[in-house]
Amino acid sequence: MTQKEKLVLVGNGMAGVNAVEHLLKLAPDKYEVTIFGSEPHPNYNRILLSYVLAGDSKVEDIVIHPYEWYANNHIILHTNQTVTDIDTAAQTVTSDKGLTVSYDKLILATGSNPFMIPLPGADKEGVMAYRTIRDCEIMIESAKKYKKAIVIGGGLLGLEAARGFLNLGMKVDVVHILDTIMERQLDRTASKLLQAALEEQGINFLLEKQSAEIVGDKRVTGLKFKDGTVAEADLIVMAVGIRPNVELAKKSGVECNPGIIVNDYLQTSVPNVYAVGECAMHRGIAYGLVAPLYEQGAVLAKHLAGVETAPYEGSILYTKLKVSGVDVFSGGQFGDEEGSKAIRIHDEFTGVYKKVVVKDNKIIGAVLFGDTADGTRLMQMIREETDITGLEKTAILTDSSGGGAASGVAEMKDDAIICGCNGVTKGTICSAIKEQGLTTVDEVKNCTTASRSCGGCKPLVSDLLAFTLGASYDKNAAKETICACTDHTRDEVVTAIREKGLSHVREVMNVLGWKNEEGCSKCRPALNYYLGMVSPETYKDDSTSRFVNERMHANIQKDGTYSVVPRIYGGVTNPTELKRIAEVAEKFNVPTVKFTGGQRLDLLGVKKEDLTAMWEALDMPSGYAYGKALRTVKTCVGETFCRFGTGDAMGVGIELEKRFERLNTPAKVKLAVSGCPRNCAESGIKDLGVVSVDGGWELYAGGNGGVKVRVGDLLTTVKTEQEIIEYTEAYLQYYRESGKYGERTSEWVHRLGIEHIREVVENEEERKQLCARMDQALSVTKDPWKQAIDSKKIQRDLYEVVELN
Amino acid sequence: MKTQEEQMVWVQAVSYEDLALNTGKTIRYQGEEVALFKLKSGKLHAIQNRCPHKEGVLAEGIVCDDHVFCPMHDRKIHLPSGLVQAPDTGCVQTYSTKVHEGTVFIGFPINKELAC
Numbered sequence: 049m050t051q052k053e054k055l056v057l058v059g060n061g062m063a064g065v066n067a068v069e070h071l072l073k074l075a076p077d078k079y080e081v082t083i084f085g086s087e088p089h090p091n092y093n094r095i096l097l098s099y100v101l102a103g104d105s106k107v108e109d110i111v112i113h114p115y116e117w118y119a120n121n122h123i124i125l126h127t128n129q130t131v132t133d134i135d136t137a138a139q140t141v142t143s144d145k146g147l148t149v150s151y152d153k154l155i156l157a158t159g160s161n162p163f164m165i166p167l168p169g170a171d172k173e174g175v176m177a178y179r180t181i182r183d184c185e186i187m188i189e190s191a192k193k194y195k196k197a198i199v200i201g202g203g204l205l206g207l208e209a210a211r212g213f214l215n216l217g218m219k220v221d222v223v224h225i226l227d228t229i230m231e232r233q234l235d236r237t238a239s240k241l242l243q244a245a246l247e248e249q250g251i252n253f254l255l256e257k258q259s260a261e262i263v264g265d266k267r268v269t270g271l272k273f274k275d276g277t278v279a280e281a282d283l284i285v286m287a288v289g290i291r292p293n294v295e296l297a298k299k300s301g302v303e304c305n306p307g308i309i310v311n312d313y314l315q316t317s318v319p320n321v322y323a324v325g326e327c328a329m330h331r332g333i334a335y336g337l338v339a340p341l342y343e344q345g346a347v348l349a350k351h352l353a354g355v356e357t358a359p360y361e362g363s364i365l366y367t368k369l370k371v372s373g374v375d376v377f378s379g380g381q382f383g384d385e386e387g388s389k390a391i392r393i394h395d396e397f398t399g400v401y402k403k404v405v406v407k408d409n410k411i412i413g414a415v416l417f418g419d420t421a422d423g424t425r426l427m428q429m430i431r432e433e434t435d436i437t438g439l440e441k442t443a444i445l446t447d448s449s450g451g452g453a454a455s456g457v458a459e460m461k462d463d464a465i466i467c468g469c470n471g472v473t474k475g476t477i478c479s480a481i482k483e484q485g486l487t488t489v490d491e492v493k494n495c496t497t498a499s500r501s502c503g504g505c506k507p508l509v510s511d512l513l514a515f516t517l518g519a520s521y522d523k524n525a526a527k528e529t530i531c532a533c534t535d536h537t538r539d540e541v542v543t544a545i546r547e548k549g550l551s552h553v554r555e556v557m558n559v560l561g562w563k564n565e566e567g568c569s570k571c572r573p574a575l576n577y578y579l580g581m582v583s584p585e586t587y588k589d590d591s592t593s594r595f596v597n598e599r600m601h602a603n604i605q606k607d608g609t610y611s612v613v614p615r616i617y618g619g620v621t622n623p624t625e626l627k628r629i630a631e632v633a634e635k636f637n638v639p640t641v642k643f644t645g646g647q648r649l650d651l652l653g654v655k656k657e658d659l660t661a662m663w664e665a666l667d668m669p670s671g672y673a674y675g676k677a678l679r680t681v682k683t684c685v686g687e688t689f690c691r692f693g694t695g696d697a698m699g700v701g702i703e704l705e706k707r708f709e710r711l712n713t714p715a716k717v718k719l720a721v722s723g724c725p726r727n728c729a730e731s732g733i734k735d736l737g738v739v740s741v742d743g744g745w746e747l748y749a750g751g752n753g754g755v756k757v758r759v760g761d762l763l764t765t766v767k768t769e770q771e772i773i774e775y776t777e778a779y780l781q782y783y784r785e786s787g788k789y790g791e792r793t794s795e796w797v798h799r800l801g802i803e804h805i806r807e808v809v810e811n812e813e814e815r816k817q818l819c820a821r822m823d824q825a826l827s828v829t830k831d832p833w834k835q836a837i838d839s840k841k842i843q844r845d846l847y848e849v850v851e852l853n
Numbered sequence: 854m855k856t857q858e859e860q861m862v863w864v865q866a867v868s869y870e871d872l873a874l875n876t877g878k879t880i881r882y883q884g885e886e887v888a889l890f891k892l893k894s895g896k897l898h899a900i901q902n903r904c905p906h907k908e909g910v911l912a913e914g915i916v917c918d919d920h921v922f923c924p925m926h927d928r929k930i931h932l933p934s935g936l937v938q939a940p941d942t943g944c945v946q947t948y949s950t951k952v953h954e955g956t957v958f959i960g961f962p963i964n965k966e967l968a969c
């Protein structure tokens with residue numbers, strides 16, 4: 049075998065290591081590779097730092113190549129070691145630890161340095177940049193001690209940092225010099241929409257502000273602006289831009305201006321020295337995003353491997369903001385320029401804004417806000433310079449599923465990059481799908497790392513699945529299996545239960561080929577629910593597949609004690625009941641008695657071994673105040689007492705609660721009845737809200753006051769109280785039958801659409817059938833408290849605590 | 854050097870027959886709380902009744918194969934070893950068990966340092 053050539057990489061970051069990874073695939077035996085990195089980590093995904101900061105990922109999760117990868121590929125890795133000198137004549141590099149290594153080929157991938165504005169006071173403690181794991185850790189640490197942060201810079205990085213601070217429980221101001229944020233990626237409209245969305249999340253913006261001085265003694269206490277005002281801060285992060293890190297190159301005589309100048313094959317001015325990544329300057333541009341760096345890396349790798357390759361000719365940029373709850377995409381040239389025209393859609397109801405810029409009948413740029421599904425497809429059209437003459441203008445924006453997309457991927461070349469973040473090509477994905485029999489986006493993600501980072505390419509990966517698998521690929525199936533134990537979706541499982549007559553959790557898992565023999569905490573409760581929903585009269589509930597609250601029929605608290613909530617129908621009680629509750633609370637030394645949000649009394653801090661005795665003493669039903677079941681029906685006083693009331697809110701509420709009190713549902717269900725449109729029972733944010741109106745009742749569906757507040761949609765208007773019950777039965781039964789386990793009605797209504805649900809419940813035939821099945825379900829329910837009191841076995845199995853001595 | 858066996862006190866706990874399958878039983882002994890599980894296979898496992906994450910009571914978790922899922926935040930804990938499998942790491946103390954004439958005995962370490 050011939051002697052291997054020596055390849056040295058300076059910079060263990062995203063661009064350099066990616067190039068080496070490519071190279072190893074193309075020519076595994078050609079080079080002996082040595083890598084130097086200043087940071088004390090193996091190669092990690094810098095993009096995902098924002099997720100670490102936001103608490104959605106851990107540092108371990110963002111490592112791209114663990115140490116074993118280096119070892120397995122015989123790469124010598126020197127972390128925590130900075131290269132300080134290059135002798136381009138002798139072809140050696142020397143590190144700060146005094147190590148000298150010679151090279152035949154040298155790659156500089158030193159990335160960039162965050163730009164720090166030289167403000168007076170910028171050297172104070174608590175002023176920092178946001179670039180590395182270390183920075184991220186410092187920010188997380190600081191948040192434990194300090195409460196107010198300022199981020200200077202309203203670009204992508206600054207906004208992601210600000211969102212991270214919110215998640216860390218800090219208050220945060222974003223200071224920006226212009227009056228629009230992310231101005232390099234967004235037009236004015238999108239920028240303002242984004243600002244409003246972020247303000248809603250809790251970020252405060254100080255726009256058109258010029259920073260003048262950082263104040264404080266040793267540590268920063270605030271930021272002073274040119275206009276004389278001061279904003280408080282105990283932590284200041286500068287995210288105002290980056291500068292190519294060229295110190296080493298410059299000092300070694302490699303030409304820089306301001307980045308390391310490279311040609312189309314990433315060669316620098318010095319023979320055998322290459323540069324790739326943020327430190328490199330190609331045709332006057334230094335890129336600060338990962339996708340172009342990977343495109344450079346691919347060309348460099350081929351060149352070094354001696355494989356023929358087209359030159360690198362520059363990249364078209366696109367970005368996606370990684371802040372949960374806000375979808376922003378921007379790509380290409382999105383500004384209005386001469387000779388260009390734009391197609392705009394702005395739906396102020398849903399908050400969706402889309403703009404596509406067209407020049408010479410070609411799409412050259414796009415900005416999407418609120419719905420970014422079109423992003424990757426549009427990028428493809430931009431890259432391929434698709435002629436859109438003859439295409440329906442608005443269809444360009446709305447068509448994300450039809451033939452357009454799939455044929456879009458069909459025309460792409462095999463080496464077209466699908467996942468820019470991880471540099472995965474169409475070819476890689478398609479062969480993985482074929483060779484390893486992948487069928488879902490998640491599987492592709494696990495196998496190829498495509499869409500593992502910002503997730504912007506998920507739609508394209510989905511298109512590729514469709515393209516490769518043809519008709520057998522079901523897009524929706526790909527999206528959601530019940531859990532990682534199975535490849536089946538909720539619908540497939542429910543259909544199988546019905547058609548194959550399955551009757552046990554274990555049986556379902558067997559027949560449908562579960563990967564884990566006994567499932568997990570996600571699928572077990574779901575299967576138990578589906579089985580009970582399909583055959584209410586015959587299914588024997590599996591209490592070992594229920595979450596603690598539903599197995600114990602009491603709500604577990606963080607210290608392991610329980611809370612007990614006796615049923616108080618419609619929130620209406622009387623002195624006798626109250627007295628009994630008070631006496632029981634005294635007898636069992638209940639430390640806290642609290643009114644719940646649903647107008648019930650919560651007895652908190654009860655020991656597990658006291659539960660059954662307490663229920664017996666209470667002699668009131670319940671056991672469903674904690675489950676995926678009907679919890680409460682909140683009411684106002686209605687016409688009985690209120691001077692505005694037109695309907696008997698209490699009466700209807702009590703009747704509803706008595707009717708549905710033991711019903712199992714996909715997720716918890718809360719109802720409310722208000723006696724007039726003033727809505728004192730908050731009927732607008734309940735799973736089903738009933739409101740008395742002139743001459744009848746309105747029913748609102750899918751409201752929610754939880755983490756994601758949603759106002760209910762008007763489902764229907766009825767005349768009589770009897771009809772309220774009937775429609776509620778049909779509505780809840782339809783939810784029981786088509787809801788995914790764990791899916792609140794708010795999500796369910798959103799998924800199915802209120803029109804569809806209305807059609808179902810308003811269709812007399814269907815309504816009658818749903819009501820009949822509801823009857824069936826309700827006919828077999830029992831009060832679990834009573835069952836526990838009556839059964840020594842239940843008491844022993846579930847509530848006994850054995851004291852040994 | 855004493856054998857591990859000798860450093861343990863075996864305490865008589867419950868009737869093997871009476872243990873419900875896949876349902877944790879809470880046992881208290883000298884201030885320690887133990888969750889005792891009888892799996893489908895008939896095997897017994899005893900672990901400390903507090904999750905290393907935020908002290909969730911493990912006796913109330915859902916049992917799947919030889920794992921229990923903490924009822925608080927869903928950490929997955931391997932019963933034989935007490936190791937937390939996901940989403941992060943850590944471990945809970947495990948205790949030895951044996952069945953003698955239909956009765957379950959739990960072995961408590963005399964030297965508490967015998968950690969997991």
Ligand SMILES: Cc1cc2nc3c(=O)[nH]c(=O)nc-3n(C[C@H](O)[C@H](O)[C@H](O)COP(=O)(O)OP(=O)(O)OC[C@H]3O[C@@H](n4cnc5c(N)ncnc54)[C@H](O)[C@@H]3O)c2cc1C
Pocket residue numbers: 058059060061062063064084085086087094095096097098129130131132157158159160178179180205293296324325326327335336337338339341368370502
């Ligand atoms: C928080 C954050 C979020 C981001 N989000 C996105 C995003 O959503 N999308 C996107 O496309 N991009 C994003 N980026 C930008 C992206 O991370 C960078 O473009 C990319 O990491 C640059 O790769 P690189 O290899 O050129 O540089 P780096 O990844 O910075 O690697 C350079 C490495 O070289 C080391 N080094 C430097 N000099 C020496 C020396 N002399 N000796 C040894 N080692 C040296 C450095 O320590 C560093 O580890 C984000 C960046 C940050 C900081």
Ligand code: SF4
Pocket residue numbers: 684685686687690691692693694697722723724725726727728729
């Ligand atoms: S909703 Fe109407 S009837 Fe009920 S309390 Fe309020 S004002 Fe009175």
Ligand code: SF4
Pocket residue numbers: none
């Ligand atoms: S709102 Fe949150 S904190 Fe309050 S009871 Fe509900 S879950 Fe607990």
Ligand code: FES
Pocket residue numbers: 904905906907908909923924925926927928
């Ligand atoms: S306490 Fe067990 S997972 Fe949080």
